Amino acid sequence: MVDKSWKIPEVALAVDLAVLTVRAGALQIMLVERGIEPYRGKLALPGGFLSDVDENLDDAASRELAEETGLELAGLHFEQLGTYGAANRDPRRRVVTVCYLAFVPELASPTAGGDARSAAWVPATTALDQRTELAFDHKKIVEDAVERARSKIEYTTLAAAFCAPEFTVADLRQVYELVWDEPLDPRNFNRKVTGTEGFLVATGAQTSRQSGRPAALYRRGPAHLLHPAMLRPPPPKPDTTRTS
Amino acid sequence: MVDKSWKIPEVALAVDLAVLTVRAGALQIMLVERGIEPYRGKLALPGGFLSDVDENLDDAASRELAEETGLELAGLHFEQLGTYGAANRDPRRRVVTVCYLAFVPELASPTAGGDARSAAWVPATTALDQRTELAFDHKKIVEDAVERARSKIEYTTLAAAFCAPEFTVADLRQVYELVWDEPLDPRNFNRKVTGTEGFLVATGAQTSRQSGRPAALYRRGPAHLLHPAMLRPPPPKPDTTRTS
């Protein structure tokens, strides 16, 4: 099975980050413009190789994101999205990348650094557009990230991770509407989220707006799972559905 | 940022498999007894290093499983479970492992081979028992695999992947009961699965049993997602739930 001359093959290990936010009325993803070859000048997910052979994957993810975009992951939600390791995904050599998915609220703008020439929020629709070219297999990764976000907010309270620490029900509803790209009924949405124990904690405060009745402000509650789930409006045809 | 003497660090990349089945009235997982150091003689998930630096991850997973247990993944459901890469998880050196999760029906028994001294189905409860020692961080991986299976059959039709090509509603119900370790009402279960379009396709045939009315036989239908989900009976206390 294993001949005597065989040695454990080694591969270059990278981490990439799909950092999503909701801002300016759209689901957006953090992309950088690559400052080095290959794919120099192309848009790509922030990420890079382990700094040394003993760096933990999570640490590498935080470090790369901070280096290339200035964003800090501390305290924010992030999770593994998947590992992409097709043999030919990097023209230079074999590279396997562990990709992380993060949901962040609309915060400070990014600052480019590291191997990135620039870093910016890009609407997900733009990133996924046929005409947009992304480095490596990053378009596929972005697709997976968006799909994961869409399904994750169905059965978890993570949509609130896109909101500022204090937010209104309308803010939260807008997150759902923009991530799913589906309009939701404000009244039914209100009933659902306020009726789900542990989703929202009322602060007592109210927003002051330029017009319209002030809205109550909420903070994220302790619940992480939504039970029963928030149902995404079914697509026109109840076709045969697909699994991850 | 990157000094001139820096080189891309390389790590040993492994794939492991968490292969689950339902047999003998229990959820079981395929484990091998390690034939080589480290952890020689201990139980572990089947898996191993890439055979060469250009092997695809999925191919490596199929190959390792076939080598160590004789099972063929072709045509069966398998998906990435996650990547485990804590710096100290292997005492020898840095090893990052991409773990796959597979659901297989009760089929041929395994045959040991490769670096495995023996291969066998082990009840999940045994594998997770405090007194059972598994190699590396494999106990954590098994926990994740079982939890993933439990939640996956809630909103997908994957429970049917544990059944033979033709099965009865009672067979399918038993899968749910054993994976969740919760009794389900046969009548309500029947209504749910037969009422979900695309889950089951009646073959017209019937089982012949030693006693009791014969049951209708079904095949897996085209649907992959369950909508609405099959709800797991809530645990005693509707506590604050957790996200992945």
Add this chain to the structure above:
DNA sequence: CGTCTTTACTGTCATATTGACGAGAACTGC
């Protein structure tokens, strides 16, 4: 053959959740 036992299946009813709206409440600007 009948009845008994066993397992499969159909049906009913109260309750909970959802989708679709009506309508009132609370602000700003004029």
Add this chain to the structure above:
DNA sequence: GCAGTTCTCGTCAATATGACAGTAAAGACG
């Protein structure tokens, strides 16, 4: 005050669920 806006509560029918009664179809047994 009045119009415009937006938030929030309420109603009602449709659907899904949990609990449980009762019928159907086989083999076993006398």
